[in-house]
Amino acid sequence: MKMSLDRRFALLQAAEAADAWIIEDDWAGDFCVTDKPLPTLKELDLGGRVIYVGSFSKSIFPALRLGFILAPPPLVPFFCTSLEAFSPGVPTHLQTVLAEFIAEGHFATHVRRMRRLYAERYDALAHAVGTHLARWLELAPTRTGLHTFARLKCPIIDRDEHIVDGKKMVDFSSS
Numbered sequence: 001m002k003m004s005l006d007r008r009f010a011l012l013q014a015a016e017a018a019d020a021w022i023i024e025d026d027w028a029g030d031f032c033v034t035d036k037p038l039p040t041l042k043e044l045d046l047g048g049r050v051i052y053v054g055s056f057s058k059s060i061f062p063a064l065r066l067g068f069i070l071a072p073p074p075l076v077p078f079f080c081t082s083l084e085a086f087s088p089g090v091p092t093h094l095q096t097v098l099a100e101f102i103a104e105g106h107f108a109t110h111v112r113r114m115r116r117l118y119a120e121r122y123d124a125l126a127h128a129v130g131t132h133l134a135r136w137l138e139l140a141p142t143r144t145g146l147h148t149f150a151r152l153k154c155p156i157i158d159r160d161e162h163i164v165d166g167k168k169m170v171d172f173s174s175s
Contacts, residue, residue, distance in 0.1 A: 002143055008041055015049040021075075022050045030059045030111045031118055032143050048072035056098065058146065059111065066090055066098060122148065 003011070015022050024041045032038075042052035055067040071079050101107055122142060129139045129150065142148040 002038060005038055008038070008044055012041060012045055012047065012049060016047045020049070024050050024052045026052070026054065027058055031115055031146055037143075042070060048074070051075065059114070060098075060107070064094070064098075066094060118146065 011022065014020075022041055022045075026040050040050075040052065042050045049072070051072065052070040053067065054070075056064050057067075069079055125148070126139055129137050133150075136153055137150040138153055139150045140148055
């Protein structure tokens with residue numbers, strides 16, 4: 001669930017008061033389907049407390065395996081040293097192609113297209129649940145197009161029944 005704007009500001013104030021860092025992984029933020037996306041913590045951060053991490057695995061292609069870190073200036077040398085020591089690196093040609101893809105506006109176009117597609121898919125799912133499964137499920141509203149969940153309206157008992165020596169035996173421990 002996305003944090004409200006008030007909670008985001010409260011978290012930033014708490015981090016500032018505690019001299020702490022916040023690591024923000026907004027992996028589904030590009031795919032907000034119901035309204036204008038809330039600003040990220042990084043966008044709201046005036047005190048340099050947020051380390052924003054992201055990946056293009058969900059937004060473009062899972063096998064791309066390309067990510068990024070937006071770190072406050074005092075932490076940049078630490079991340080550079082750490083990445084050089086522990087990361088095998090990403091081929092330069094992939095970085096170049098992605099940079100051009102973004103610079104030429106193709107990424108923004110792709111995200112807009114995916115937002116529309118995921119909104120359509122969510123609406124179709126909501127309609128299908130409402131039409132065919134409303135007796136059993138309540139679909140939770142969502143703001144992102146990559147996931148949602150539904151609540152069961154009736155209790156489910158997980159059990160196996162066996163007949164042993166002519167008697168019905170119920171095993172509640174199996175799954």
